[in-house]
Amino acid sequence: MSVTLLTLNCGTKMPMLGLGTWQSKPGEVKAAVECAIDVGYRHIDCALAYGNENEVGEGIATKIKENKVKREDLFIVSKLWNVHHDPKDVRVGVQKSLENLKLEYLDLYLIHWPTGYINNGSMFPKDENGQHIASDVDYVDTYKALEKLVDEGLVKSIGVSNFNEFQLGRILKECKVVPANHQVELHPYLLQTNMVEFCQSKGISVTAYSPLGSNERPWATEGEPVLLEDPKLLAIAKRIGKTAAQVLIRFQIQRGVIVIPKSVTPSRIESNFQVFDFELTDEDMNTINLFDQNFRMFALQWEIHKYHPFQKNYKE
Numbered sequence: 001m002s003v004t005l006l007t008l009n010c011g012t013k014m015p016m017l018g019l020g021t022w023q024s025k026p027g028e029v030k031a032a033v034e035c036a037i038d039v040g041y042r043h044i045d046c047a048l049a050y051g052n053e054n055e056v057g058e059g060i061a062t063k064i065k066e067n068k069v070k071r072e073d074l075f076i077v078s079k080l081w082n083v084h085h086d087p088k089d090v091r092v093g094v095q096k097s098l099e100n101l102k103l104e105y106l107d108l109y110l111i112h113w114p115t116g117y118i119n120n121g122s123m124f125p126k127d128e129n130g131q132h133i134a135s136d137v138d139y140v141d142t143y144k145a146l147e148k149l150v151d152e153g154l155v156k157s158i159g160v161s162n163f164n165e166f167q168l169g170r171i172l173k174e175c176k177v178v179p180a181n182h183q184v185e186l187h188p189y190l191l192q193t194n195m196v197e198f199c200q201s202k203g204i205s206v207t208a209y210s211p212l213g214s215n216e217r218p219w220a221t222e223g224e225p226v227l228l229e230d231p232k233l234l235a236i237a238k239r240i241g242k243t244a245a246q247v248l249i250r251f252q253i254q255r256g257v258i259v260i261p262k263s264v265t266p267s268r269i270e271s272n273f274q275v276f277d278f279e280l281t282d283e284d285m286n287t288i289n290l291f292d293q294n295f296r297m298f299a300l301q302w303e304i305h306k307y308h309p310f311q312k313n314y315k316e
Contacts, residue, residue: 033059
């Protein structure tokens, strides 16, 4: 089964299905990456902040050594962490990911969040009250530093993650390179239709993280809706003989959105890949579109940051 490819605005072809690695534990993620490549995945989504890029790199290296894939067959994504927002630190950030992943270049490099932290040697610098210590670095200056990485050949394309429309607009207005991709939280409880349409209208591809609802996120609270248990979703899945997860992945692909479901379970990694042999009907798509609750699972704790992307009426 072959994965549908989406041509980015830079001409690169990006697989519309990839393996997510957030919260994949040490001791598990190497095997997950190897399994995914054996199944047919060629897109692996990583980030320095996940703390597991070294094992991801080991899995990739193993499969290249086994001649299962060549480096050019793979599409590897990583993200610049918040402590490396200062332009002088951007190259340090990408070099750390390249070293961990054992690669000479990345296919796509994203600014993980528009919110920078001070760089004091800690990945998550906090004050005496346990609050992250913000920096005043403008994400536009950070993005301009990423543009130089393309010129140096360290990355093939660049983009952003978790930005809002105003912030994306500044990038488009003040920078030379149009982002190739915007990675955001997307699932039927948070459709972000305006964001998806805005990006696609500007030639920016969209990647959906947590497309299955991220039930294992550490800060989930009792009583929150569980997407994979939604009765209407389960009814669609039962009718067409697919899993709820397969329906959710297919839903995003039919929206023209790239999907990166995370799993370390071989059977689920394989099952999540089997989404290119069926299509959801217009009725199914319309039904799932009605799930939207504007329920954001990843607002996190950066409300005090001047560049926090999810505050109301954001204009900074």
